[in-house]
Amino acid sequence: MKVKSKIWLEKNGELVIGEGKSRLLKVINQTGSINKAAKKMGVSFRHAWGCLTAIEKRLGVKLIERSRGGRGGGGSILTPAAKRLIRKYDKLRDSVITFTDAAYKRISS
């Protein structure tokens, strides 16, 4: 057997960030575009946009800075708050996975 785990952050009982939303933010960071990120993740722009505004509303912080203009039509970059949120989530998730695997080994032996 193998142990699996999942963690997420909630505020007032509502999801703020889990694996999916963390990945969405990272892909926006890589591509500089919500639209490209949505395509890469196989979700609609509308869905991605809805996710982002929901987290922003729940946390009361902006996650995305949109730059307009230029031929490329501008792009989207993550705010420092969004980067901090991803870092926090990743750090927590990694430490929980490490702990869970070790605890499972301990319990099973």
Next chain:
Amino acid sequence: MKVKSKIWLEKNGELVIGEGKSRLLKVINQTGSINKAAKKMGVSFRHAWGCLTAIEKRLGVKLIERSRGGRGGGGSILTPAAKRLIRKYDKLRDSVITFTDAAYKRISS
């Protein structure tokens, strides 16, 4: 914000036990009946039975001992293997919750 976690055990990529199945086994233990346990949990007997046989098949161990006869029509009791599985899952889940809460506090401070 609050951190939430979920853990489960898998074998060959298939679920063996998580929160729902652990609760089902405990309620069978309390009621001595798969039928009563299913009713208490708001699932059909068929569903509960399907869960149990799936775990038994995946693990290659019996979880339920059925006693037949008598006026009550017999009952279902957990095997020692099922009790060990619940204990293992509970212990692991509790320690992961404790760790996750502490790790979140550490990261947030």
